[in-house]
Every structure is written in C-alpha cells, then in structure tokens.
Amino acid sequence: MLPAVVKLCCGISYPHLRSVAGLQRTAVAVIGQEITHLQRWGLIQHHMRAHAGLKCDEAKTEDLKSAPSKEDQLFFVQQGREAMRKALSMLEDEEGWKVEVTESDGDVICSKVLPGARKVFRLEAVLDASVDELYDILFVRVEEMHQWNPSIQHIKVLKQVGPETMVTHEASAETAGNLIGQRDFLSVRHSCKQKSRVYLGGAAIQLESFPPQTGFVRAEDGPTCIVIQPLDEDTSKSRFTWLLNMDVKGWLPKSIVNQAFPRAQLDFTRHLRRRLTASATLG
Numbered sequence: 001m002l003p004a005v006v007k008l009c010c011g012i013s014y015p016h017l018r019s020v021a022g023l024q025r026t027a028v029a030v031i032g033q034e035i036t037h038l039q040r041w042g043l044i045q046h047h048m049r050a051h052a053g054l055k056c057d058e059a060k061t062e063d064l065k066s067a068p069s070k071e072d073q074l075f076f077v078q079q080g081r082e083a084m085r086k087a088l089s090m091l092e093d094e095e096g097w098k099v100e101v102t103e104s105d106g107d108v109i110c111s112k113v114l115p116g117a118r119k120v121f122r123l124e125a126v127l128d129a130s131v132d133e134l135y136d137i138l139f140v141r142v143e144e145m146h147q148w149n150p151s152i153q154h155i156k157v158l159k160q161v162g163p164e165t166m167v168t169h170e171a172s173a174e175t176a177g178n179l180i181g182q183r184d185f186l187s188v189r190h191s192c193k194q195k196s197r198v199y200l201g202g203a204a205i206q207l208e209s210f211p212p213q214t215g216f217v218r219a220e221d222g223p224t225c226i227v228i229q230p231l232d233e234d235t236s237k238s239r240f241t242w243l244l245n246m247d248v249k250g251w252l253p254k255s256i257v258n259q260a261f262p263r264a265q266l267d268f269t270r271h272l273r274r275r276l277t278a279s280a281t282l283g
Contacts, residue, residue, distance in 0.1 A: 068159050076161045080190025084201030087225035090120060091243045100262050107269060109262045119258050120245040123265045127240050129276045131228050134238055135198045139191050148275035165190045169210060183248060184216040201225040221246045
C-alpha cells in the first residue's frame with residue numbers, strides 16, 4: 001500500500017549496502033547520474049515557474065482539500081479497489097517466490113520477478129499489536145507516520161473519499177548517504193475489513209493540480225498491499241504481510257534498487273515495532 005509505504009527504500013543509507021559485493025563503484029556512478037538528473041529537473045521546474053507564474057510545490061490548497069465530486073469519489077474508490085484486487089492477486093500467487101532474507105526474530109522476506117522484469121517483495125512478520133491498533137496507525141493516522149519513521153518527510157491526505165479511501169502525497173526524508181535520493185509519491189489508498197482481517201492497498205495516481213515537486217523524483221508504487229490478521233493462538237498479536245511493489249524512477253540500476261527494498265522493509269518493521277513499544281509504555 002502504502003505508498004506508505006512505505007518509500008521506505010528512499011530512506012536507505014550507504015552503510016546498509018556497504019557490505020554488498022560489487023555495488024560500491026556502481027553506487028558512486030549512480031549518485032553522479034542522479035544528481036545530474038535532479039539538477040536538470042530543477043532547471044526545468046524553474047523554467048516552468050518563470051512562464052507559468054506558479055510554483056509546482058505551491059499547488060492551490062483549496063483545490064486539493066475541497067471535497068471531491070461524486071464522479072471523482074467513484075473514480076478514486078474504483079482505483080483503490082482495483083489496486084487492492086491486483087495486489088492481492090500477486091500476493092496469493094504462491095509460484096515463483098524465493099527467500100531473500102530470514103531474520104532471527106522470524107521476519108522473512110521473499111521476492112519474485114513479474115512479467116516485464118519488475119521484482120516485488122513480500123515481508124512476513126508477527127507484531128505485538130492487535131489488528132485494530134495496526135489499522136489505526138497505518139491508515140487512520142497515516143499523516144503521523146513521519147513521527148516514528150525517519151525515512152518519511154511527510155504524508156499529507158489531499159483528498160478524503162469516505163472512511164475507506166484517500167489520496168495522499170508522500171515525500172521521503174533526506175538522509176545521510178542516501179543512494180536512492182528523495183522521492184515523492186502521489187497515491188490512492190484503500191482499506192477493507194473482512195471478518196477479522198484488514199487489507200490496506202494502494203497505487204500511484206495522477207492529479208493535474210499536484211505535479212512532481214521541485215527537488216524530488218516522482219516515483220510510483222503499486223499495486224501494493226498490506227494484510228493484517230490476528231494470530232490464532234494470541235489475538236493480541238498480528239500477522240503482518242506486506243507486498244512491496246514500486247518503481248523508483250530516475251537513473252538507478254536494478255541491482256541497487258533490488259538490494260535496497262528488502263532492507264527498507266526490515267527498517268520500516270523495526271521502526272513500527274518501536275512505535276508499538278512506545279505506545280505500550282505510555283499505556
């Protein structure tokens with residue numbers, strides 16, 4: 001989903017990749033390419049602003065925050081549901097998954113290559129929180145995510161389409177040694193509750209009123225999803241399954257991106273666990 005999501009890869013720092021054989025020299029070259037790309041994009045944006053008289057990152061707030069028309073509401077809901085359907089179809093297809101990482105705490109990350117050579121990643125973890133608590137943190141209070149996840153600069157809800165669907169803008173934080181560089185994401189997010197499970201899905205979307213922001217590369221996520229379900233033996237804990245499917249755009253080789261994604265998932269899960277621990281401590 002989560003464009004939340006996640007964008008988690010955008011907070012990956014050099015120390016995480018330092019031990020990966022064969023990546024150092026490639027990484028140095030990539031940083032130079034990425035800086036050049038951003039500089040050119042900045043010049044283009046400056047040229048556009050000079051002629052249009054409007055900063056792209058100053059899109060009219062009233063246009064974004066206004067209640068969507070019924071036609072737009074239907075469109076966003078349909079987009080969210082379709083993203084969820086496609087993501088769940090990927091997740092439930094058991095063929096082709098290969099184990100990438102197995103952690104001592106039981107977290108497991110698998111990957112598979114989709115047609116077109118896109119690689120997606122599936123994380124399985126058990127979290128000390130109920131389904132409702134995780135739903136509240138990851139969906140209802142999504143704008144607070146930057147408070148506990150340092151890889152995120154902000155998440156803003158641009159359009160709220162009922163209780164189950166929203167359009168968000170997310171920007172990754174600038175971190176030291178960041179190989180991937182800052183990205184921003186415009187996404188539709190959708191949630192669904194069925195029996196004891198919660199599904200969170202999402203995908204990239206475009207809005208003319210909110211073009212790519214200056215200094216960022218507009219990445220695209222999805223279709224992606226998170227599935228949260230209670231453990232049979234202990235409903236105060238939840239099984240957390242996350243399909244990460246993202247195109248970071250820019251000039252990055254797949255080798256670096258595919259090394260960054262699993263680490264991003266582990267980092268996100270670690271930050272989420274700390275958030276849960278802090279919440280439990282405060283009562």
